[in-house]
Amino acid sequence: MTSPSDAGLQAERTGLAWSRTSLGAAGNGALLAIREIEHAQLTLALIPAALAVVIAVATAVYGRRRTRALRHAPLPVPLAPSRAVPLLGWSVAVLAVLSGIALIV
Template sequence: MRPMHAGPSPDAPGLQPERTRLAWGRTALGMLGNAALLSLNEIGAAGLAVALVPATFAVLIALVTVVVGRHRAALLRRSPFPARVAPALAVPVVGSSVVALAVVTGIVLL
């Protein structure tokens, strides 16, 4: 009978770094898509200056998301595995920014 495996060894993080990188990448891609759609919607209606405000906000969120995602994936690839892996500030800041962008997008599209 094979012994039950309790989880990944501390020296081999498994696929977690890859899944983390992909999740943050999808979020950044969504923010870039939001920026493009906001720009297309606003350029025809209100002019370029107004369209750049929410689109620039979305691009900035996407850039921060890419940086944070790369940092989180690198943290999870470390050996030995760090004792503290829970993000203290990055996830709440990016999450709040995504929610704020959703509100701005809703207001712009009304």
């Protein structure tokens, strides 16, 4: 149970977590794109950069919706998201693997 001083903090923490994830994915995409453009090559390594941008936008949009839902009373039922969080989580994991491969190649 949360104390009255915690009211609204869950939504704020949720929003910050989604923002950090979105910023991390966007930064990853920017670094991959800069690396390829710096070498004057447009190769398949730009695919992870494009994927990172898509993930960053999707994370930002979903995070904003989720934060807004948590700020409204009563809380949504069910509270835990069913598909979006695992989908975005796996997307970030795939992005990490693809980024590693792009850096090695």
